[in-house]
Amino acid sequence: MDNLFKKAFEKIKESNNIVLISHINPDGDALGSSLSMYPVLKRMGKKVTIFNATKPLPEYLDFLPNFNKVTDKLPKNFDLMISFDCGSFDRLGIEKKTAFLINFDHHISNTEYGDINIIDPNAASTSQVVYNFCKSNGIDIDKESATCMYTALITDTGSFQYESVNDKVFEMAADMVRCGVEPAYVSKMLFQRDRLSRLRLLAKAYETIEMCCDGRVAFVEVTREMMEITGAIKEDTDTIVNSVRAIAPVEIAAMLREDEDGIKISLRSKNYADVSKIAVKYGGGGHIRAAGATLKGEFDFSKVKEMLKKDFQNLLKGDK
């Protein structure tokens, strides 16, 4: 890895006009890791564009230093592009590769679309890869960079709760504090700016929770009517299926949401079931523990539940 870090740094040093890019519909790690490089490159005297194809950007990340510098316009000319947290080229949201490309990521599924690919599947976040890159090259991390890296780290670990969390993650967090990060401030920005509409939606949705398969499966519904009554936005549905999975005996949680183009199903598993198999069956995809699909056509909630119940029973067969 140190060799790749060195090669990438050499390339950065010899470039002048650099584009930082992250995946469409960016999360905290995508924006956080790309923004963390901005102060580094500015100190080196580079011309820097922070690009993301999605507009508007998620509001809950608006506290990130230099958030307002993110643009959805690519410059005409640039000699280096650096991508962050993006598993495949098509998710960059640009038409074609027109410059040398350094690809920072931590997804094992990364297609290595860059000229230099720095992929560490053991990292808890792409920002941890960028952090290691900085440490390896003796690059100073200022408070702005650190705040972005730290935000990326806690959003991608659920505030230090996921399997990816180990001693290296905590050592990085300690170092982030030494670089000036205020952990409570970041947590407040992320978790203490909730919307009343979201709580109102939870109230409606939680009423619909239905347990089956001896409590190992739970369904929850979000109808268009609930969204309208509560004034909720799609983002407000984000945590619902995770909260339902958190019920003690539940192994698989499924949220059904009425969207414009069909019924969106969001699947989560807790310990062993591979829900990506079921998402793929319905034309969707995802990970073992978190996957989803959209069912188009003549479906209603009860029909979808019936189908999924059978799928889940098959998936759980043989487990106890």
Add this chain to the structure above:
Amino acid sequence: MDNLFKKAFEKIKESNNIVLISHINPDGDALGSSLSMYPVLKRMGKKVTIFNATKPLPEYLDFLPNFNKVTDKLPKNFDLMISFDCGSFDRLGIEKKTAFLINFDHHISNTEYGDINIIDPNAASTSQVVYNFCKSNGIDIDKESATCMYTALITDTGSFQYESVNDKVFEMAADMVRCGVEPAYVSKMLFQRDRLSRLRLLAKAYETIEMCCDGRVAFVEVTREMMEITGAIKEDTDTIVNSVRAIAPVEIAAMLREDEDGIKISLRSKNYADVSKIAVKYGGGGHIRAAGATLKGEFDFSKVKEMLKKDFQNLLKGDK
């Protein structure tokens, strides 16, 4: 501190029959920090009793190593008592002091009721004080101790989100992992064993959220009827007022709950309001950001809200 640590360790070495005690209605830090000392003392060949006066103990902590060894019976004779996370003697739940007492805590309000008082208000948890005690004395921390210390740390910091979190906290967490802690396992035990009754209660309670004072104050209600319909227990109400405080503009959140002995009010503030003042006014108490009281007598929710609204308006006066 090192001097106190040494004195306490000397006292432990010369004692044979030791009682570990923590405050009544124990939380993760109280039980976690007391349980963390058990393997240490057993390795030293001591006879150890882990005491807590509360029965039953909170179920969500039942995964802590040696949880099942906690008893509410004091031994007849013992030569040393060590208390954990307990601010004053009366909260130990015992009648009188009958042995030498070492008092480990991190509450600035600790009344120093011990013979040796090891109080570090800068520590994020009492378990961090115990951790420093072990490091200072060269005491090995095994996986069982570390799991207890780590659990105490994350319950007392809201999974690394509170003001108390700094580089030392993260360094301790990193070390806990090196001692064998599996962070994701602990998080799963704490946060992925939810009750359906709790989500059902949230559904009812969130429907009652009422904003006032330009959105800076929010009320939420929990009636006896809600508890009965949903089959919820008191513990299920724990997070409600925090979730309401998390709404973006809210500075003060108040939960009103119908209890057997009156109306319990739970108060939270986000950034500046000192809600303990209001709790004290109604015969309760607590901290600046989290306080509570129980109103006995002829009150109903609307009357209590009316009174509190005036209190909050006064408290927020002059702020913007």
